[in-house]
Amino acid sequence: MKDPFNLIITGVGGQGNVLASQIIGRALVKKGYLITVGETYGLSQRGGAVSSHIRISSKDQYGPVVPQGMADVVLGLEPVESLRILATYGQPEVWCVVNSRPIYPIGVNAGDAVYPDLEVLKNTVAGLSKKLWWIPAADIAAEIGGFFMTNVIMLGALAATGSLPLNQDDYKAALKDIIPPKKLDINLTAFDRGLAEGRA
Amino acid sequence: MSIVALDEPGRTELLMGNEAIARGAIEAGVSFCAGYPGNPSSEIMETLAETAKQIGHYAEWSVNEKVALEAAAAASFAGVRAISSMKQNGVNVVADFLTNLSLSGTKGGLVLVTCDDPSGISSTNEEDARFIGRIGFVPVLEPSTPQDALEITKFAFDLSEELKSLVVVRSLTRVSHTRGLVRFGEIKKNKATPRFDTATSFHTFPVSFKHQIMREKLARAAEIFEDSPFNQYTGQDRPEVLIIVSGVSVLYAKEAISLMGLQDRVGLLRIGTTWPLPPKLVTAHLRSTDRILFLEEVDPYLETSVKAMSAQLGPELGLKHFYGKESGHIPSVGELSCDLVAEALHRIMDVPLPAVDRDYLDRAKKAADELVPVRELGFCPGCPHRASYWSIKNALKMDGRDGFVSGDIGCYTLGIFPTGFNQVKSVHCMGSGLGIACGYGKLGAQGFDQPVITVCGDSTFFHAGIPALINARYNQSNFVLLILDNSATAMTGFQPHPGTGMAAMGNPAGRVDPEVLCRALDLPVTVCDPYDLPGTTKTLYEAVKQGQEAQVIIMKRKCALVQNREGGFPYRLEVDQEKCRGLNCGCSRYCTRIFRCPGLIWDSSTKTARIDEAICVGCGVCADVCSHSAIIRRPKNVGQTA
Numbered sequence: 001m002k003d004p005f006n007l008i009i010t011g012v013g014g015q016g017n018v019l020a021s022q023i024i025g026r027a028l029v030k031k032g033y034l035i036t037v038g039e040t041y042g043l044s045q046r047g048g049a050v051s052s053h054i055r056i057s058s059k060d061q062y063g064p065v066v067p068q069g070m071a072d073v074v075l076g077l078e079p080v081e082s083l084r085i086l087a088t089y090g091q092p093e094v095w096c097v098v099n100s101r102p103i104y105p106i107g108v109n110a111g112d113a114v115y116p117d118l119e120v121l122k123n124t125v126a127g128l129s130k131k132l133w134w135i136p137a138a139d140i141a142a143e144i145g146g147f148f149m150t151n152v153i154m155l156g157a158l159a160a161t162g163s164l165p166l167n168q169d170d171y172k173a174a175l176k177d178i179i180p181p182k183k184l185d186i187n188l189t190a191f192d193r194g195l196a197e198g199r200a
Numbered sequence: 201m202s203i204v205a206l207d208e209p210g211r212t213e214l215l216m217g218n219e220a221i222a223r224g225a226i227e228a229g230v231s232f233c234a235g236y237p238g239n240p241s242s243e244i245m246e247t248l249a250e251t252a253k254q255i256g257h258y259a260e261w262s263v264n265e266k267v268a269l270e271a272a273a274a275a276s277f278a279g280v281r282a283i284s285s286m287k288q289n290g291v292n293v294v295a296d297f298l299t300n301l302s303l304s305g306t307k308g309g310l311v312l313v314t315c316d317d318p319s320g321i322s323s324t325n326e327e328d329a330r331f332i333g334r335i336g337f338v339p340v341l342e343p344s345t346p347q348d349a350l351e352i353t354k355f356a357f358d359l360s361e362e363l364k365s366l367v368v369v370r371s372l373t374r375v376s377h378t379r380g381l382v383r384f385g386e387i388k389k390n391k392a393t394p395r396f397d398t399a400t401s402f403h404t405f406p407v408s409f410k411h412q413i414m415r416e417k418l419a420r421a422a423e424i425f426e427d428s429p430f431n432q433y434t435g436q437d438r439p440e441v442l443i444i445v446s447g448v449s450v451l452y453a454k455e456a457i458s459l460m461g462l463q464d465r466v467g468l469l470r471i472g473t474t475w476p477l478p479p480k481l482v483t484a485h486l487r488s489t490d491r492i493l494f495l496e497e498v499d500p501y502l503e504t505s506v507k508a509m510s511a512q513l514g515p516e517l518g519l520k521h522f523y524g525k526e527s528g529h530i531p532s533v534g535e536l537s538c539d540l541v542a543e544a545l546h547r548i549m550d551v552p553l554p555a556v557d558r559d560y561l562d563r564a565k566k567a568a569d570e571l572v573p574v575r576e577l578g579f580c581p582g583c584p585h586r587a588s589y590w591s592i593k594n595a596l597k598m599d600g601r602d603g604f605v606s607g608d609i610g611c612y613t614l615g616i617f618p619t620g621f622n623q624v625k626s627v628h629c630m631g632s633g634l635g636i637a638c639g640y641g642k643l644g645a646q647g648f649d650q651p652v653i654t655v656c657g658d659s660t661f662f663h664a665g666i667p668a669l670i671n672a673r674y675n676q677s678n679f680v681l682l683i684l685d686n687s688a689t690a691m692t693g694f695q696p697h698p699g700t701g702m703a704a705m706g707n708p709a710g711r712v713d714p715e716v717l718c719r720a721l722d723l724p725v726t727v728c729d730p731y732d733l734p735g736t737t738k739t740l741y742e743a744v745k746q747g748q749e750a751q752v753i754i755m756k757r758k759c760a761l762v763q764n765r766e767g768g769f770p771y772r773l774e775v776d777q778e779k780c781r782g783l784n785c786g787c788s789r790y791c792t793r794i795f796r797c798p799g800l801i802w803d804s805s806t807k808t809a810r811i812d813e814a815i816c817v818g819c820g821v822c823a824d825v826c827s828h829s830a831i832i833r834r835p836k837n838v839g840q841t842a
């Protein structure tokens with residue numbers, strides 16, 4: 001693994017960015033890594049873009065913000081947000097794991113702005129990534145119980161890529177630590193579905 | 201059982217900076233904790249409240265920051281340790297008390313934590329609360345990482361007791377909201393029983409004498425800081441460039457130095473004891489080089505302090521080149537980053553920037569500029585504020601006298617944006633909407649003839665709205681106050697407040713009803729449901745028309761996020777594709793273009809509105825917005841399952 005290894009999770013307020021970063025953080029700490037997680041939310045929880053920067057190292061504790069052009073993996077819970085992140089933090093070797101379901105900015109619904117055609121967007125992100133996983137997480141979520149499962153499905157997909165020094169049991173153990181027991185089963189199902197999709 | 205409360209010295213956990221601050225207070229044996237929510241500080245008091253029963257301390261959300269610090273000071277006067285937490289704006293609110301408290305002195309360790317928000321990520325301003333160190337004559341300490349936040353908070357209590365002075369810990373968004381590894385220390389046991397010694401007293405007289413003592417305490421603090429472990433130097437004895445840095449920027453500097461391979465050329469002096477600066481330590485480092493770069497977030501505080509020190513020593517130190525915010529090498533506004541530090545070093549030392557693929561970044565940026573739409577802030581789907589502003593907009597339009605809204609701090613601040621139909625025309629601080637309305641409401645005699653509505657959230661009303669409302673009653677100012685009562689301090693994470701009947705530690709508490717309070721002031725009060733658009737618009741219109749005296753309308757509806765947690769909403773929405781006439785309707789996409797709930801989307805293939813099931817929560821409000829009744833609400837359990 002490159003050291004430090006930089007993962008950025010991006011999405012829109014309410015998509016469960018912070019929970020995803022907590023689960024990954026916990027799993028990495030259990031493996032003995034020195035990690036720093038920087039969260040950007042605040043006002044942006046009200047419909048704006050949110051992101052978590054996870055710095056992973058076995059030597060040193062890094063700052064909470066990835067320097068520009070130095071992201072190794074982008075986990076995109078929303079498609080255009082993934083491209084927004086690449087514009088500042090991307091580099092030719094970056095791997096992207098992206099949920100294909102848009103959340104339309106209000107300006108798009110209102111006709112003040114345009115959401116790009118999904119095929120064009122997908123090809124653009126692919127052109128900027130070494131590898132791209134385009135995951136229909138929203139369809140899976142709708143099938144198994146609700147859109148709020150998107151983040152855990154995407155974690156499953158991330159696990160499938162093998163980009164982080166974690167195996168699926170590490171992710172699952174962290175899920176168990178963090179998700180309340182009542183909701184654990186459905187979350188494990190979501191994780192497994194994401195894992196299968198990521199491997200497909 | 202909260203992890204933060206575990207009595208397991210040596211245990212390592214991934215903690216948020218704010219949790220680490222709370223842990224530091226717990227390890228220091230804190231007895232009393234009081235604060236007011238405000239990002240990025242809220243999790244400090246949340247964690248202290250959550251752990252209160254386990255550990256045995258007391259924690260409360262006070263009505264505002266000033267009361268919080270006053271209450272905490274009482275615990276200190278009674279000889280026990282106390283902490284008060286707030287965001288930078290809160291320090292302004294406590295300033296009057298604090299500048300007197302530093303004269304009166306303290307007894308039990310008393311610590312104020314302020315979390316400043318560079319770039320104003322969740323704030324209405326970008327303010328450096330370290331100013332309070334200078335005007336209040338109190339020491340200011342600055343952590344850089346979560347581990348550091350724990351250690352510094354703990355030390356702050358000891359320092360406070362040694363100096364008999366309040367001590368300020370200044371955190372930043374990137375310390376408070378960063379998770380990092382934190383190693384637990386021991387939790388202090390055997391706390392003192394609070395008791396006020398009536399042989400002592402805490403006041404400011406004689407004033408000049410106490411002022412002198414205050415200065416002496418500060419001088420003593422500077423002496424203590426000479427050997428503080430929170431000031432560390434890494435680098436050569438005689439570096440080409442010395443960086444003097446506080447807060448999270450030390451991590452940015454370390455990374456920039458290593459990316460640029462400047463370890464042997466640049467020295468790094470991290471300052472944790474920002475005010476007062478230890479003069480011997482600083483001058484020793486000033487002697488080591490002629491080029492000094494300052495890194496700190498928000499204002500050039502270290503920068504001006506060090507420059508003043510250098511000027512004082514003058515010829516003895518020789519000529520220095522100072523780089524920082526004042527020289528333009530570091531931006532004067534916004535957060536710092538590794539990239540900005542690298543940029544400054546590149547300019548100062550003429551060394552190459554860290555290697556990144558600029559062609560790639562240009563390409564990516566070009567693609568993003570072309571394809572990525574702006575994501576503006578907006579109220580949540582189902583938010584009662586959207587409905588309230590909708591009625592305000594329509595009532596003011598019906599009235600026709602060019603009325604407007606005076607607002608302040610909360611989710612409803614977003615009323616300045618299209619999500620609130622741009623109705624709000626001024627926003628400053630907690631409670632200022634009402635105070636400003638008091639002024640408009642008395643301009644009538646000079647010919648002012650526009651109606652004024654002021655909006656105030658429930659928590660904000662308790663915090664700072666009440667005195668202004670009393671002023672309005674007393675001076676007979678004319679405006680309509682809308683208390684947006686959503687039963688939550690929604691903006692900052694749903695902390696309880698006096699209107700909720702719950703206290704911070706999860707116990708039932710005395711409930712203060714804004715309605716009863718306003719009626720006691722003998723003001724006319726009406727209660728409305730913002731979801732009832734026609735009813736609310738009518739009530740508002742009548743209130744605005746009447747225009748003789750201050751009137752209160754209470755908009756009662758839970759924050760949509762709270763409602764989601766408590767069982768959700770009753771409706772399943774659908775846009776009847778036959779009835780929705782899209783672009784041909786003449787409404788010009790009224791629902792998506794003007795009402796702008798993100799649950800309503802525009803389907804560009806069919807050219808009609810649609811509901812986005814992933815977003816719509818089912819509040820049903822938009823059904824009343826469509827003039828063709830194309831938006832249909834049905835009870836949720838009919839048809840498909842949710």
Ligand code: SF4
Pocket residue numbers: 046578579580582583584585611686690691759760761762
């Ligand atoms: S958090 Fe609550 S009050 Fe704030 S915008 Fe969302 S629904 Fe409205």
Ligand code: SF4
Pocket residue numbers: 581582773797798799800811815816817818819820821822823
């Ligand atoms: S019912 Fe209408 S107003 Fe309410 S959340 Fe859904 S789309 Fe928005």
